[in-house]
Amino acid sequence: MSVVLRPMRMDLADMRILCNLLEFDRKEHEPMRPPQQRLEDRQAEGATSVGTIAICDGAPVGAVSLIKPPADVIETAIGIWVVVDPAHRRSGIGRRLANADVDACVGLGLTRQMTVIALGEAGSIEFARSVGFHEVDRGYKLVFDPTRWNSEEGTRVLQAAIDGGVEFLSINALAARYSDWHVQLHALAMEIFGDIPAQMEMESSAWIGQSPDQLAARMNAMRLDGEGSSVALVDGTCAATTWVTQPRDGVCHVPLTGSGRSFRRKGLVRALKQATFAFCKAKGVTRLQTHQHESNRPMLELNKRLGFEVQSGHVIMQRDLADCQAGSSVGRADRRDSTNATIASTAASLMGPKRPSCSGPS
Ligand SMILES: CC(C)(COP(=O)(O)OP(=O)(O)OC[C@H]1O[C@@H](n2cnc3c(N)ncnc32)[C@H](O)[C@@H]1OP(=O)(O)O)[C@@H](O)C(=O)NCCC(=O)NCCS
Structure with missing residues (x-):
């Protein structure tokens, strides 16, 4: 089965593809952000976004989306989220996607990628570790109605x-x-x-x-x-x-x-x-959301007293792009599927308008 990677376009059609794929990773308690909103975030002034879509037999089977909001807490980091259709998992697509935009990110002056994964999702955390991410912090998502x-x-x-x-x-x-x-x-x-x-x-x-x-x-x-x-x-x-x-x-x-x-x-x-x-x-x-670092107990307790509910706990992970370029996490992808890989340049997608970044699926 041939899987081809192509740059994600910052248009409504590709945002629909991304949203459809994210349905495979749907969290019941989370509202799904519509394609139009995702596009607006990517096109906001000062935002940076790249991404790649994996196609198999003409159908999208996976995507990686990277997005950095215009005002971010880490100047040189970008948020990343990989999703693969369950029917195509454990065949190396996730790894190829995770590594597809490394050079593009470095070209944009970025040095790190960050991802946020729910604590209970051991497989996803294991996946992130296998492509070079390590834990840097933990936190909670709090919600008030x-x-x-x-x-x-x-x-x-x-x-x-x-x-x-x-x-x-x-x-x-x-x-x-x-x-x-x-x-x-x-x-x-x-x-x-x-x-x-x-x-x-x-x-x-x-x-x-x-x-x-x-x-x-x-x-x-x-x-x-x-x-x-x-x-x-x-x-x-x-x-x-x-x-x-x-x-x-x-x-x-x-x-x-x-x-x-x-x-x-x-x-x-x-x-x-x-x-x-x-x-x-x-x-x-109907939904007021905030993020709380695990280490910030006083604020967590105050928020709970105010009526916020802890919706989920998550681990914040990061990887250094220089390590990726040195091949520590890219190598295994080539080993698995070098025959039919077509990793198209993401340069085209970078030309388009550019926005918890470290906040889960973006
Ligand atoms: C996590 C996800 C992207 C992995 O995609 P995938 O195409 O199955 O990943 P790969 O086949 O490239 O796996 C690469 C390595 O990751 C690890 N891995 C992947 N899925 C795993 C799982 N469920 N349990 C344990 N390890 C896993 C393994 O080390 C694997 O290598 P191996 O198969 O040689 O053992 C996919 O399961 C998914 O879409 N999950 C929902 C979204 C998500 O959680 N994204 C992660 C945020 S970055």
């Missing part, structure tokens, strides 16, 4: 904080009031980010920019919602913040939540979250 938010209790929590002298503003309102809003918010976000107890290396500068001047552009790139994202002000100082992305198909993500070092254990985050829940409920959001 805003339609079940207790607005009475939430409003009471917010009001108690307001009565105690805290002011809550949306980021839009903050920007309208203070011309230097970005300086304060950038400093706060840097402090919070620096205190996240993650095992893996993360770069705040790659994510929200080195300088405050870059903040607004990065927030746009993250598709943050300026009304839904908010800050808690104490005596005019940005003391705590929580960010939320613009609702899409009833789903919002929380990329950052935290309080400044001198404002912790004062209930600011608990109160801020009520503002987020109120916003989500008003917008018809």
Whole structure:
């Protein structure tokens, strides 16, 4: 059986192929992102995406999709996801796909690939190890259903904080009031980010920019919602913040939540979250998602008390592209199926418009 690899085009037709293949890997608790949304993410300004499709007898039997959002936590890493039709597994296709875009990634200045695999999926973890990935961290996906938010209790929590002298503003309102809003918010976000107890290396500068001047552009790139994202002000100082992305198909993500070092254990985050829940409920959001590093127990416990449910645990894995190029993980693919391999150049797909990256199937 001849299996041919070809570059994934960043168009709707190939996004449909990718979505159809991802159905084989469907997680019941996860909403499937439609082809149009996947395409938009890949075409967003500043995003990078490549991919390869495996064809057997004219039909797609596997794909690898790599995507890097415009504001990412690791400057030189890209997220990768491989999926193979179950009828064609254990015949080397997954390995060939995993290695198909290594040179293209290096050509884009990337040094690492990252993947996120659910803890119970031993076969997938074994596969990733066999193509050179190793574990760098673990985490949880947490989900909150805003339609079940207790607005009475939430409003009471917010009001108690307001009565105690805290002011809550949306980021839009903050920007309208203070011309230097970005300086304060950038400093706060840097402090919070620096205190996240993650095992893996993360770069705040790659994510929200080195300088405050870059903040607004990065927030746009993250598709943050300026009304839904908010800050808690104490005596005019940005003391705590929580960010939320613009609702899409009833789903919002929380990329950052935290309080400044001198404002912790004062209930600011608990109160801020009520503002987020109120916003989500008003917008018809049914799923508010966030990612939590396993090492961040305090935030995990707080989120659980706030009503978030742990949906799944996952392992975050990474591989070094220089090692792949040196052949440590590519070699076995050639051994298995060198006769009918046609690995087309991905250069063409790189010409197209370029967006948890380390967040599972992208
Ligand atoms: C994981 C997946 C992509 C593997 O595809 P595949 O075409 O079957 O993989 P390959 O045949 O190239 O396997 C390469 C090596 O990976 C390991 N491997 C693959 N599947 C495995 C499994 N179920 N259990 C244990 N090891 C496995 C083996 O070492 C295998 O080499 P071997 O067959 O010589 O022992 C496929 O099972 C899949 O689509 N799963 C759902 C999506 C997913 O979890 N993707 C992984 C994220 S990167």
